[in-house]
Amino acid sequence: xxxxxxxxxxxxxxxxxxxxxxxxxxxxxxxxxxxxxxxxxxxxxxxxxxxxxxxxxxxxxxxxxxxxxxxxxxxxxxxxxxxxxxxxxxxxxxxxxxxxxxxxxxxxxxxxxxxxxxxxxxxxxxxxxxxxxxxxxxxxxxxxxxxxxxxxxxxxxxxxxxxxxxxxxxxxxxxxxxxxxxxxxxxxxxxxxxxxxxxxxxxxxxxxxxxxxxxxxxxxxxxxxxxxxxxxxxxxxxxxxxxxxxxxxxx
Amino acid sequence: xxxxxxxxxxxxxxxxxxxxxxxxxxxxxxxxxxxxxxxxxxxxxxxxxxxxxxxxxxxxxxxxxxxxxxxxxxxxxxxxxxxxxxxxxxxxxxxxxxxxxxxxxxxxxxxxxxxxxxxxxxxxxxxxxxxxxxxxxxxxxxxxxxxxxxxxxxxxxxxxxxxxxxxxxxxxxxxxxxxxxxxxxxxxxxxxxxxxxxxxxxxxxxxxxxxxxxxxxxxxxxxxxxxxxxxxxxxxxxxxxxxxxxxxxxxxxxxxxxxxxxxxxxxxxxxxxxxxxxxxxxxxxxxxxxxxxxxxxxxxxxxxxxxxxxxxxxxxxxxxxxxxxxxxxxxxxxx
Amino acid sequence: xxxxxxxxxxxxxxxxxxxxxxxxxxxxxxxxxxxxxxxxxxxxxxxxxxxxxxxxxxxxxxxxxxxxxxxxxxxxxxxxxxxxxxxxxxxxxxxxxxxxxxxxxxxxxxxxxxxxxxxxxxxxxxxxxxxxxxxxxxxxxxxxxxxxxxxxxxxxxxxxxxxxxxxxxxxxxxxxxxxxxxxxxxxxxxxxxxxxxxxxxxxxxxxxxxxxxxxxxxxxxxxxxxxxxxxxxxxxxxxxxxxxxxxxxxxxxxxxxxxxxxxxxxxx
Ligand SMILES: Nc1ncnc2c1ncn2[C@@H]1O[C@H](COP(=O)(O)OP(=O)(O)O)[C@@H](O)[C@H]1O
Ligand SMILES: [Mg+2]
Numbered sequence: 001x002x003x004x005x006x007x008x009x010x011x012x013x014x015x016x017x018x019x020x021x022x023x024x025x026x027x028x029x030x031x032x033x034x035x036x037x038x039x040x041x042x043x044x045x046x047x048x049x050x051x052x053x054x055x056x057x058x059x060x061x062x063x064x065x066x067x068x069x070x071x072x073x074x075x076x077x078x079x080x081x082x083x084x085x086x087x088x089x090x091x092x093x094x095x096x097x098x099x100x101x102x103x104x105x106x107x108x109x110x111x112x113x114x115x116x117x118x119x120x121x122x123x124x125x126x127x128x129x130x131x132x133x134x135x136x137x138x139x140x141x142x143x144x145x146x147x148x149x150x151x152x153x154x155x156x157x158x159x160x161x162x163x164x165x166x167x168x169x170x171x172x173x174x175x176x177x178x179x180x181x182x183x184x185x186x187x188x189x190x191x192x193x194x195x196x197x198x199x200x201x202x203x204x205x206x207x208x209x210x211x212x213x214x215x216x217x218x219x220x221x222x223x224x225x226x227x228x229x230x231x232x233x234x235x236x237x238x239x240x241x242x243x244x245x246x247x248x249x250x251x
Numbered sequence: 252x253x254x255x256x257x258x259x260x261x262x263x264x265x266x267x268x269x270x271x272x273x274x275x276x277x278x279x280x281x282x283x284x285x286x287x288x289x290x291x292x293x294x295x296x297x298x299x300x301x302x303x304x305x306x307x308x309x310x311x312x313x314x315x316x317x318x319x320x321x322x323x324x325x326x327x328x329x330x331x332x333x334x335x336x337x338x339x340x341x342x343x344x345x346x347x348x349x350x351x352x353x354x355x356x357x358x359x360x361x362x363x364x365x366x367x368x369x370x371x372x373x374x375x376x377x378x379x380x381x382x383x384x385x386x387x388x389x390x391x392x393x394x395x396x397x398x399x400x401x402x403x404x405x406x407x408x409x410x411x412x413x414x415x416x417x418x419x420x421x422x423x424x425x426x427x428x429x430x431x432x433x434x435x436x437x438x439x440x441x442x443x444x445x446x447x448x449x450x451x452x453x454x455x456x457x458x459x460x461x462x463x464x465x466x467x468x469x470x471x472x473x474x475x476x477x478x479x480x481x482x483x484x485x486x487x488x489x490x491x492x493x494x495x496x497x498x499x500x501x502x503x504x505x506x507x508x509x510x511x512x513x514x515x516x517x518x519x520x521x522x523x524x525x526x527x528x529x530x531x532x533x534x535x536x537x538x539x540x541x542x543x544x545x546x547x548x549x550x551x552x553x554x555x556x557x558x559x560x561x562x563x564x565x566x567x568x569x570x571x572x573x574x575x576x577x578x579x580x581x582x583x584x585x586x
Numbered sequence: 587x588x589x590x591x592x593x594x595x596x597x598x599x600x601x602x603x604x605x606x607x608x609x610x611x612x613x614x615x616x617x618x619x620x621x622x623x624x625x626x627x628x629x630x631x632x633x634x635x636x637x638x639x640x641x642x643x644x645x646x647x648x649x650x651x652x653x654x655x656x657x658x659x660x661x662x663x664x665x666x667x668x669x670x671x672x673x674x675x676x677x678x679x680x681x682x683x684x685x686x687x688x689x690x691x692x693x694x695x696x697x698x699x700x701x702x703x704x705x706x707x708x709x710x711x712x713x714x715x716x717x718x719x720x721x722x723x724x725x726x727x728x729x730x731x732x733x734x735x736x737x738x739x740x741x742x743x744x745x746x747x748x749x750x751x752x753x754x755x756x757x758x759x760x761x762x763x764x765x766x767x768x769x770x771x772x773x774x775x776x777x778x779x780x781x782x783x784x785x786x787x788x789x790x791x792x793x794x795x796x797x798x799x800x801x802x803x804x805x806x807x808x809x810x811x812x813x814x815x816x817x818x819x820x821x822x823x824x825x826x827x828x829x830x831x832x833x834x835x836x837x838x839x840x841x842x843x844x845x846x847x848x849x850x851x852x853x854x
Contacts, residue, residue, distance in 0.1 A: 148676060152676050198285070213437075245680075
């Protein structure tokens with residue numbers, strides 16, 4: 001508990017220091033506000049309409065989390081199915097790969113036609129960006145299990161199901177978490193891009209409005225919110241990884 | 252909502268609007284797709300929505316903002332949205348030429364909403380001075396308007412440099428380019444705040460006989476055919492909302508900012524004044540808001556034909572349908 | 587040599603070919619209940635292949651005979667019937683010492699709480715007292731090996747296969763582990779088939795030493811080790827020990843020479 005508190009304190013110190021350097025640099029070098037506004041002006045912009053940023057943060061977080069959770073579940077399931085059914089893998093994996101070559105902007109336009117401006121639509125885009133790396137890494141992780149280890153369990157009389165649950169799946173976890181960390185960032189990107197297709201609430205909406213109105217303070221305010229959300233989510237996944245894959249990446 | 256969209260996507264229920272009982276009255280669910288992000292340019296729709304005017308005409312309306320990656324015509328043609336406020340006469344032409352089954356039921360801006368802006372203290376005093384200069388503009392129609400204007404001054408392509416305009420007007424502010432394109436209600440505000448109104452020289456397409464009415468209300472051909480009552484109701488409620496806004500701009504800005512609170516209020520107030528001017532200009536002065544001014548549209552069409560933006564002549568009588576407006580008393584349509 | 591009536595394991599004419607490589611060729615061996623048999627041979631001669639067959643992981647080629655507890659069977663029928671310890675400890679990094687030790691019991695459906703209790707009671711015997719909650723990455727190589735051995739012992743089968751269990755340990759740890767293993771074996775009285783490439787180890791531990799030929803693996807020499815038990819470290823320098831060692835080393839030398847020559851392609 002103590003080292004964690006120290007780390008949090010150090011992080012806070014770092015953030016405050018970075019903020020001071022930002023503020024100081026803008027003032028000292030007379031940087032024009034449309035290039036980089038003062039941090040205090042950005043925070044003032046947020047404080048002026050905190051409700052809008054809070055609502056945006058919540059909405060985007062919900063879209064990201066739902067998409068991420070679905071992408072993780074489906075990705076792991078895909079990985080398992082492909083691992084157990086190589087024929088299915090050879091048939092479907094190329095299709096998945098092709099699906100990933102669709103630019104997310106184009107995919108977003110389709111999703112809006114299918115699902116309208118719903119939370120679900122954004123979650124679908126976040127899902128679309130998440131499930132593929134999780135699928136691939138799950139498969140990779142399952143395939144990388146030492147055959148000698150499998151042989152040992154077989155010698156104990158283990159069934160394929162027991163081998164999967166007691167050995168292969170846990171052994172694939174470090175590899176899966178690599179994809180989850182990537183997915184944490186990608187799902188946020190997916191949710192934000194999804195909000196660029198005509199919606200009223202979300203960090204992506206705030207970004208777009210600020211950008212096209214050339215409202216630099218609002219733009220930076222939205223960027224700060226996105227960074228906050230992205231960092232928090234990534235940290236959450238990294239924390240879960242440290243807790244679950246506590247043994248580190250052995251072998 | 253999403254079930255409706257899913258069904259619409261499969262084409263199974265494009266024709267059957269989702270009907271839901273709401274108290275005693277039966278409301279028809281419908282959506283309006285705006286041409287751009289929420290801003291005061293659309294204040295009338297938001298006021299009509301918030302004051303319940305659409306409900307009074309039997310429509311349970313959802314207002315969906317537009318954005319850079321959306322084409323309103325596509326969303327309306329596919330049934331994803333019921334009503335659309337699309338780019339303008341030019342985009343209606345383009346959609347009809349692509350055989351998209353959409354119809355224009357009203358026109359919001361009676362004049363060309365954009366102008367070309369140079370520096371007042373610079374070398375450009377007349378259109379002839381554009382020779383050899385660098386101009387940025389939108390390659391979605393504004394480029395042809397500029398070509399048409401400059402042709403009148405005897406300039407051809409190649410006599411000047413025309414580049415696609417990005418999001419920001421900053422290159423013009425930084426004097427990297429000589430002429431920038433600006434909507435009267437949006438970019439012009441940014442230019443005024445960064446350069447100062449007195450330092451800007453403005454070239455107005457309408458002053459040179461080129462008028463492109465924009466911000467067109469569209470519906471699918473199917474909606475126009477099967478549900479004329481609903482289209483009339485939509486226009487009635489919309490015009491009612493706009494009449495309120497034109498009488499009380501502040502309430503209009505309030506309505507918009509309740510939906511998008513991070514917007515800049517002075518900018519939105521300016522926008523609403525300018526948008527209002529475009530709405531009551533031209534044919535709207537005699538025939539009311541959203542009037543479809545056929546001679547002007549014919550002229551715009553012919554201008555595009557002349558520049559071969561449109562490859563074959565379009566059936567404008569089919570593309571622009573005034574019957575929904577005409578079903579409403581003129582008095583109710585006047586600003 | 588009078589043969590006792592019922593060996594636990596009988597192997598006759600066992601062969602195994604991997605593509606172009608003949609790993610085993612007509613290997614034969616009987617193992618009596620309670621016997622400690624050590625197998626030595628040059629590396630690559632087919633020792634692990636032999637174990638994989640007896641553990642049920644690989645089928646031998648047609649023609650050989652495999653009998654377990656007096657009954658002829660396919661190798662795969664031995665899955666779950668013998669207690670196998672591979673060359674590396676292969677501990678699961680997310681399981682602590684106790685949970686690694688009871689892995690095999692868990693797989694055969696044993697009550698987890700009872701298995702844990704039993705493992706806990708065995709910890710001191712395996713020199714792991716107080717380490718029950720440690721994870722593999724927190725243990726030394728010798729301790730990891732002891733956890734693997736404990737897992738093998740806890741999987742209570744009459745026949746235990748230990749494939750070079752001390753191969754990766756330093757000399758000091760290794761000799762301590764050897765005496766410890768003998769101690770444990772004497773108390774639990776299982777039948778052990780033990781692979782090593784260390785001749786001292788083979789003689790010190792075994793009731794019998796089997797020397798294998800260079801690949802393809804067959805029996806080169808079968809030597810009874812009629813030295814008294816319990817065996818003390820001083821035995822290693824005793825003349826009876828060195829006599830056996832001479833014999834075994836001669837056989838190994840000959841085979842090593844063969845494989846060296848065939849490996850370099852030179853004529854004898
Ligand atoms: N699964 C396999 N596929 C192909 N060759 C194998 C396989 N297992 C063992 N071999 C080969 O068989 C020979 C004997 O191997 P092994 O039994 O592991 O020897 P060792 O006596 O060192 O344990 C070696 O040449 C090895 O390369
Ligand atoms: Mg081996």
